[in-house]
Amino acid sequence: MRDYAAVSWWLEDSGDDLTPRPALDGSLECDVAILGAGYTGLWTAYYLLKRAPGLRVVIIEREIAGFGASGRNGAWCAPDLNISLARLARLHGEDAARRVQQATYDAVEEVGRVCREEGLEAGFHQGGELIVARGPQGLPALRAAWREYERFGFADRYQLLDAGQTAERIRIAGALGGLWTPSAAVIHPGRLVRGLARLVERLGGRIFEQTEVTDYRAAPGSALLTARGEVRAPTIVLAGEAYLSRLPRLRRQLIPIYSLIVLTEPLDPARWEEIGWAGREVVASTRLSVDYLSRTADGRILFGGRGAPYRFGSPIRDEYDRHAPTHEQLRGFVRSWFPTLRDVRFTHAWGGPLGMPRDWHPTISYDPRSGIASARGYIGHGVSTANLAGRTLADLITGRNTALTELPLVNHRSPDWEPEPFRWLGVRYVQWALGRLDRIAERTGRPPSGRSLAERIADH
Ligand SMILES: Cc1cc2nc3c(=O)[nH]c(=O)nc-3n(C[C@H](O)[C@H](O)[C@H](O)COP(=O)(O)OP(=O)(O)OC[C@H]3O[C@@H](n4cnc5c(N)ncnc54)[C@H](O)[C@@H]3O)c2cc1C
Secondary structure, X not given: OOOHHHOOHHHHOOOOOOOOOOOOOOOEEOOEEEEOOOHHHHHHHHHHHHHOOOOOEEEEOOOOOOOOHHHOOOOEEOOOOOOOHHHHHHHHOHHHXXXXXXXXXXXXXXXXXXXXXXXXXXXXXXXXXXXXXXXXXXXXXXXXXXXHHHHOOOHHHOEEEEHHHHHHHEOOOOEEEEEEEOOOEEOOHHHHHHHHHHHHHHOOOEEEOOOOEEEEEOOOOOEEEEOOEEEEOOEEEEOOHHHHHHOHHHOOOXXXXXXXXXXXXXXXXXXXXXXXXXXXXXXXXXXOOOEEEEEOOOOOEEEEEOOOXXXXXXXXXXXXXXXXXXXXXXXXXXXXXXHHHOOOOEEEEEEEEEEEEOOOOOXXXXXXXXXXXXXXXOOOOHHHHHHHHXXXXXXXXXXXXXXXXXXXXXXXXXXXOOOOOHHHHHHHHHHXXXXXXXXXXXXXXXXXXXXXXXXXXXXX
8 A cells, every 4th residue: 555654743643543444336316416526526526515514425536535635734724815806906996805804814714613613633832924025136025015904904803914013923144124924824734734635534525535536527417436336426526636638628727736845854952943933923024936944742843845946737746745956955044044053863755746727826716507516726825725625615515605715716727738848948947037036035135026938937
C-alpha cells in the first residue's frame, strides 16, 4: 500500500489511521455524489447532511481523504481570496466585492465554530495574519493594501505596523513594517481534513477511497463514472480542485501550479524567545512570487512558496511534489528571515498542486438542469474559501436563496486556458519575470512598478 504519511507532515501528524477506506464495488444510487474528499467535498457533504439528515451523500476519492491540497497546505485559514477587492469591484460592483470580503471573514469564524461545536481537534487558533515588508520596496504594497481595505469599509480590521511594532510580534530580518489583522487563524490541515471525513461519516455520509472518477454524465442520468461502477445521483459535485484538470472536459479550466513547503524541527524555547511569534500569526511578505509561513503548535516553522516551474501540458505527478532547487531556495529563505536559525535542521519537505483558473476568479457553481455542481479555483486561499463554497453549494443544491447564493462567485465561469505551447510559454514567462522583479526590488529597495508585462498579466 502507498505510504500516505509521506505525502506531508500534516498527514503524518494527523493522528489518524491513513489506511484507505474500501473502494467502490459496483454501481449505486444516491442523492448527491461528490468527486473528491478534500475540504470542498467534505464541507459540502457536512452542510448537506446537517440540513437534510438522511440525505444519501456519497464521496468518491481517488486516493484517501486529505490526499490533495487539503492535507498539504500552509495552514493559513485567512480571510483572503486570490482575487483582489478592486478587481471584484470592477467586475461585479463595489457592494458585491464588499459582500464577498465579509463572507471570507465569516468563513474563518465558521471554521472555528464548527471545530469547537463538533469537537474537531484541528488546531484552530485565531492568531491573526501579518504581512511584512522586508525592505523599503515592500512598504508601498502594505499601504496600498490598507487603503483598499479602507475603501471597502474594513479598515477597522487592519492595522499598519512600523518596524518596532512588527518586531514586537515577530523578529524578521529586514522587516520595516507590517499589515496586521486579527481576523485570520492557523489550523492543522491534516487534522482538519481527516476529522472532517470522520464527521461526515458520523452524519451518515459514505466515503469510497482508492476509486478514480474518470468522467461524469449530466442529467438525465447524471452520474460519476469510475472503472468500478457508476454513482448515479440527481446532483453531482466536482470538488477535485487542481486535479479536475485531468478530466477531459475540464482540462483547460484550471492549471496545476505547484506550491512547495519546507518544515523545520521544533525550535527550543530559547530560539523562540529570540524570534517572538508568540501569537502564532500566519505570516507572508509582499514578494510577487509568493511566500507564506506559519508556526506549528509544536514549535516548528513552516515556510512555503510558489517557485516550482509549471510543466508543459499541466501534468500532475507525485515526483513534482518535491523540487530540489525550490526546496533549497525555501530553506535559504528561512535562514535569511531568521538569521539565528543558520544551523536549524529541516525535517520535512513536500508540496502539491493548487488549482489556478485563467482569470484568478474562484467559482462556485450549480446548474439544476444538468445536475452538476462544482467549486474550484481558490489558488492559494482554499482553506477558508472551501468552507464558504461548501455552505454555498449546500444552499444551492437544497434550493435556498440566501446571501451566499447571491455572491458573485456563484455561477462564475472562468475562460479556458490557452492550448499548449502558449500556456507553457505564458506561465513560465510570468513565473520567471515575477521572481526577477522581486530580486531587482530587493537589490534596489524600490518596489516593482506594477506596469511590467508580467505584473499586468498576473494582475488579480
Ligand atoms: C502546498 C500548498 C499550500 C497551500 N497553502 C494554503 C494555505 O496556507 N491557505 C489556504 O487557504 N490555502 C492553501 N492552499 C490551497 C488549499 O489547500 C486548497 O485550495 C484547498 O485545500 C482545496 O481543497 P479542495 O477540497 O477543493 O481540493 P483538494 O484538497 O485538492 O482535494 C481534491 C481531492 O479530490 C481527489 N480527486 C481529484 N480528482 C479525482 C478523481 N478524478 N476521482 C476521484 N478523486 C479525485 C483528490 O485525490 C483530492 O483528495 C495550499 C495548497 C497547496 C498545494
